[in-house]
Amino acid sequence: MIVSLKNILLRASHEGWALPHFNIPNLEMLKAIIEACRDKKSPVMIGTSESEREFIGLEQAVALIKSYRDEYQLPFFLNADHTKSVEKARLAIDAGYDSIHIDLSKKNLEDNIRETKEVVAYARAKNPDISVEGEIGYLVTDSSKVWKSAIEVPPESLAKPEDAGRFVAETGVNRLAPAVGSIHGIALNEPHLHIDLIRAIKAAVPDTALVLHGGSGVPREQIREAIPAGISNIHISTDLRVAFVDTLREELEKEKDEYALYKIMEPEIEAVKKVVALHIDLFGSAGRV
Numbered sequence: 001m002i003v004s005l006k007n008i009l010l011r012a013s014h015e016g017w018a019l020p021h022f023n024i025p026n027l028e029m030l031k032a033i034i035e036a037c038r039d040k041k042s043p044v045m046i047g048t049s050e051s052e053r054e055f056i057g058l059e060q061a062v063a064l065i066k067s068y069r070d071e072y073q074l075p076f077f078l079n080a081d082h083t084k085s086v087e088k089a090r091l092a093i094d095a096g097y098d099s100i101h102i103d104l105s106k107k108n109l110e111d112n113i114r115e116t117k118e119v120v121a122y123a124r125a126k127n128p129d130i131s132v133e134g135e136i137g138y139l140v141t142d143s144s145k146v147w148k149s150a151i152e153v154p155p156e157s158l159a160k161p162e163d164a165g166r167f168v169a170e171t172g173v174n175r176l177a178p179a180v181g182s183i184h185g186i187a188l189n190e191p192h193l194h195i196d197l198i199r200a201i202k203a204a205v206p207d208t209a210l211v212l213h214g215g216s217g218v219p220r221e222q223i224r225e226a227i228p229a230g231i232s233n234i235h236i237s238t239d240l241r242v243a244f245v246d247t248l249r250e251e252l253e254k255e256k257d258e259y260a261l262y263k264i265m266e267p268e269i270e271a272v273k274k275v276v277a278l279h280i281d282l283f284g285s286a287g288r289v
Contacts, residue, residue, distance in 0.1 A: 002069060005077045005098055005131045006174060008043050008288075009209040012232040017284030018223075021045040021211075022276060023081060023237040025052050027064070028265045029244060032272035034068045034076065040277055042285040043074070045099065047081035047235065050088060058095035065098075074289055079133075081235070089119045093126050101177070101211075105135040109163055112136065116171045124172075134171055136163050137179025139214055158197060165204040175209040175233060176201075180226075182214035186238050193222045195229050202230025209233055215279075223282055236279055240272050247271040 012019050020037075024030045024046055037044045048061050056064075065078040079099035080092035089102050102119045104112040116134040123130040137159030159178030168176055178201050181193045191214070202210055212231045215223065216238035223234065247268045258264055280286050 002073065002075050004129055005045070005075075006129070008075055008077075009131070009175065009232055011288070012285070013209060013230075015288075016228055017288065018212075018227050018232050018234045019043055019045060020276075020279055020283050020285055021047050021079065021081075021233055021235040022240060022279075023047040023049060023052060023235070024061075025055060025241075028269055029240060029272060030064060030068075032244075032269045033240075033276050034072070035269075036273040036276035036280065037076070038072050038074060039273075040280045040286040041074075041289050042280045042287075043076070043289050044285075045077045045079050045233070047079045047101075047237075049081045050084060053080065053092070058092060058097075062096040066096075077131075083119075086115050086118050086122075090122055093119075093123050093130065097130070099131040099133065101133040101135070101175075103135045103177075105138040105177075105179070109136070109167070113167055113170050116167075116173060120172045131174040132172075133175035133177055133211055134167060134173040135177040135179075135213075136160075136167050139179055139182065139184055158194065159201060161197070161200040161204040164201045168205045168208050173208065175211050176205055177211040177213050180212070182212060182218055184214045184238070186217040186242075190219055191217055191222075193218060193226055195222075195225050198226055198229040198231060211235065220282055227284065234279075234283055239275050239279070243271040243275045244268045 008019055022033045046065055065076055069076045077098040079101055080097045081101050082103045083089045089100050092100055102116050104115050120132045123132050138157050157179050164178055180197050182191050209232045210230045211233040213235045215234040215236045251264055251267050
């Protein structure tokens with residue numbers, strides 16, 4: 001029997017490790033993630049952004065994750081990542097997603113609370129096991145890419161512990177993604193996670209899983225500090241994109257006479273598997289199933 005996402009996150013919090021979350025744009029990336037998690041015996045969240053859901057298809061993504069979960073009998077969970085509206089959250093819930101990340105962090109706190117609460121109520125009515133994540137503060141970048149400049153994180157973008165307490169109490173979310181200094185993508189400068197802020201937010205919402213978005217550019221030593229401070233779920237996307245695309249470019253240059261796509265894709269899958277395995281080890285999720 002597959003344990004629930006809520007129980008996995010509770011274990012992660014109590015045992016001092018973090019559940020990895022990797023985004024997928026295609027089947028090859030999914031295959032790499034699943035195989036790495038299988039080999040490492042790690043639970044995992046698979047995320048699809050709104051654009052990734054449009055490309056793959058809602059029902060298709062659900063069916064893919066279910067097929068792998070049934071085959072390996074391992075806790076693989078599908079998350080509707082960075083969902084920007086109540087309407088799109090409902091579509092993912094109706095399609096059978098295990099988790100919804102409703103990201104209304106660019107709205108004022110009152111509207112964020114009100115609309116997130118709507119999503120929680122709709123999810124609970126459909127399936128009590130669905131895990132819902134909300135977000136406060138805001139990340140200053142919206143795209144998971146390699147930036148060609150330094151990115152500064154203004155203090156006003158960071159989450160506040162008092163807002164975290166109110167947000168969780170009024171919405172009933174299972175997970176909270178507070179802005180604590182990371183960005184989407186990888187910039188020329190290293191991000192600075194505010195570890196004391198993570199501790200303060202965790203103290204304000206001790207029974208709620210804290211999520212770190214924008215994990216790709218964060219130095220390993222900061223990740224190691226963030227987990228015991230209260231982070232129990234970490235999102236990675238850009239690192240996988242870079243591994244895949246850089247390897248693809250190399251293969252296309254090297255194998256100019258090869259037209260069998262499944263052969264061209266094999267090195268990319270292996271490259272992504274290596275990056276996934278490194279993050280699993282860093283987060284401490286290996287051997288947790």
